[in-house]
Amino acid sequence: MTALGQRMLGAVLVIAFASLYVWHGGKAALFLSIMAALMLASALIIHFFGPRNINIRRQMHANRVVAGERTRVAVELKFDCPIPLLWIILCENTPAGVHRKLLFPGTRRQFTYQYELSGLRRGVYRWESSRLYWGDVFGWNTVSAETVNHTSLIVVPQAAEWGENNPGEYSAVGEDALSERRSSQGNRSPEFREYQQGDPLGRVHWKSTAKTGRLQTFLPETSDSVSLGILVYEGASGYEVRQSEKRDTPAFERVVRAAARWIHTAERDNIPYQLWTEGGGSGSAHQEKWQQELLHSPENHALDKLAQARISAPQAVSPSLRTEMLDRMAIGSRIVILTGKMDDALVEWVMCAIRLGYRVEVQLTEFMAGEGSSPISRAESLSSNMAQQRENHVDAADSAVVSQKAHSIAKDQTISDMGNESLEQLRQSGVQIHWITDCSLPSMRKAEVTDVGA
Numbered sequence: 149m150t151a152l153g154q155r156m157l158g159a160v161l162v163i164a165f166a167s168l169y170v171w172h173g174g175k176a177a178l179f180l181s182i183m184a185a186l187m188l189a190s191a192l193i194i195h196f197f198g199p200r201n202i203n204i205r206r207q208m209h210a211n212r213v214v215a216g217e218r219t220r221v222a223v224e225l226k227f228d229c230p231i232p233l234l235w236i237i238l239c240e241n242t243p244a245g246v247h248r249k250l251l252f253p254g255t256r257r258q259f260t261y262q263y264e265l266s267g268l269r270r271g272v273y274r275w276e277s278s279r280l281y282w283g284d285v286f287g288w289n290t291v292s293a294e295t296v297n298h299t300s301l302i303v304v305p306q307a308a309e310w311g312e313n314n315p316g317e318y319s320a321v322g323e324d325a326l327s328e329r330r331s332s333q334g335n336r337s338p339e340f341r342e343y344q345q346g347d348p349l350g351r352v353h354w355k356s357t358a359k360t361g362r363l364q365t366f367l368p369e370t371s372d373s374v375s376l377g378i379l380v381y382e383g384a385s386g387y388e389v390r391q392s393e394k395r396d397t398p399a400f401e402r403v404v405r406a407a408a409r410w411i412h413t414a415e416r417d418n419i420p421y422q423l424w425t426e427g428g429g430s431g432s433a434h435q436e437k438w439q440q441e442l443l444h445s446p447e448n449h450a451l452d453k454l455a456q457a458r459i460s461a462p463q464a465v466s467p468s469l470r471t472e473m474l475d476r477m478a479i480g481s482r483i484v485i486l487t488g489k490m491d492d493a494l495v496e497w498v499m500c501a502i503r504l505g506y507r508v509e510v511q512l513t514e515f516m517a518g519e520g521s522s523p524i525s526r527a528e529s530l531s532s533n534m535a536q537q538r539e540n541h542v543d544a545a546d547s548a549v550v551s552q553k554a555h556s557i558a559k560d561q562t563i564s565d566m567g568n569e570s571l572e573q574l575r576q577s578g579v580q581i582h583w584i585t586d587c588s589l590p591s592m593r594k595a596e597v598t599d600v601g602a
Contacts, residue, residue: 158188191289198291199227206299215270215303225259237281243273244595262600267593268303270455275299304451307412308405376414376421380407381487383427384462399488402513411450423450426469469497479505488514495570509580
């Protein structure tokens with residue numbers, strides 16, 4: 149019942165019991181009329197002298213979190229009220245659901261409490277309007293007021309893990325380019341840093357390692373002649389979108405996670421990079437104004453762009469991809485294209501980049517329809533069975549060799565079995581083609597909001 153309905157009901161009860169007392173008399177009718185009048189007076193006092201100037205402020209350790217991680221939100225509530233309050237309830241529409249906090253203010257006018265958000269998927273979120281409730285001791289008369297404080301939160305994708313069998317393929321710049329940069333430095337000593345997991349062993353500086361006693365690697369210097377371009381394809385023709393996968397298409401989520409890993413790798417190696425999301429048509433035009441302002445703010449990071457990446461709506465014809473972004477990259481730079489599968493528009497774009505003198509690499513996250521599982525996964529199963537059958541005749545080293553050969557055969561067989569002339573044309577043009585369909589996606593829990601106390 150609304151506040152106006154409660155007031156009208158109280159007035160009707162007062163008039164009814166007062167009329168009963170005047171007509172019939174008696175102590176019971178007098179008692180009921182007095183109680184109804186007190187309830188109506190209490191409701192009017194609560195309504196007209198309730199909290200005013202309500203101010204809510206939220207604080208987080210960062211406005212950008214990784215998908216699936218927990219983030220703690222500290223809430224500070226302030227308001228003005230001339231009368232003591234028995235209770236208040238603050239309801240917040242958080243990105244993970246509605247959070248309700250019951251407080252007993254009395255004469256206090258400032259409160260702080262915390263709660264945690266977990267299970268958020270990548271995207272750009274905002275706290276919608278909140279509502280503060282208060283009333284009498286029995287809850288017969290309640291009043292609410294809406295408060296607006298739009299706090300934004302960007303949830304960036306998790307970075308994919310590179311395979312252990314080919315870590316050299318996933319450095320931000322090739323080892324040949326890194327060697328050229330080292331030789332161009334002459335006798336000048338390069339800078340070093342502590343070894344980080346994933347650094348190629350070819351970049352270990354053994355002399356500095358022997359001096360410090362800790363593993364040291366070369367720190368590449370930023371150079372305009374070496375840069376990295378990352379293209380995330382959003383065209384619907386690049387993915388097999390099933391009816392049950394409208395929310396999270398595995399092939400596209402692998403693309404986004406692989407792009408996040410490339411960004412981390414480029415930043416680790418101090419390599420300038422550019423991220424492009426192409427094939428999405430006018431998808432950005434459907435974003436709300438506050439999302440566009442947030443994603444185009446000066447503090448914007450490349451991962452923020454991946455947070456809003458999505459597959460475009462199917463089109464009758466393949467979308468035309470822009471090529472003017474290549475004008476800002478030096479000739480010979482490396483371009484990594486991430487997609488589920490190649491379509492005509494993407495093949496044309498790759499051929500254009502090759503003709504302009506760029507080194508292009510394609511990474512696919514989807515295998516052909518009709519395949520039961522990834523060829524690499526099938527090779528792993530085959531090598532496992534072979535090792536199990538020969539466990540009494542070969543040792544662990546032989547099993548490792550069998551597994552490595554199976555992986556190598558699977559990679560070659562993957563591309564040749566596709567029967568795609570476009571891929572074969574790209575291979576003949578010097579384009580490297582890799583598969584990352586065997587990397588599993590992390591299981592995402594349901595988004596939840598948990599109270600962690602005042």
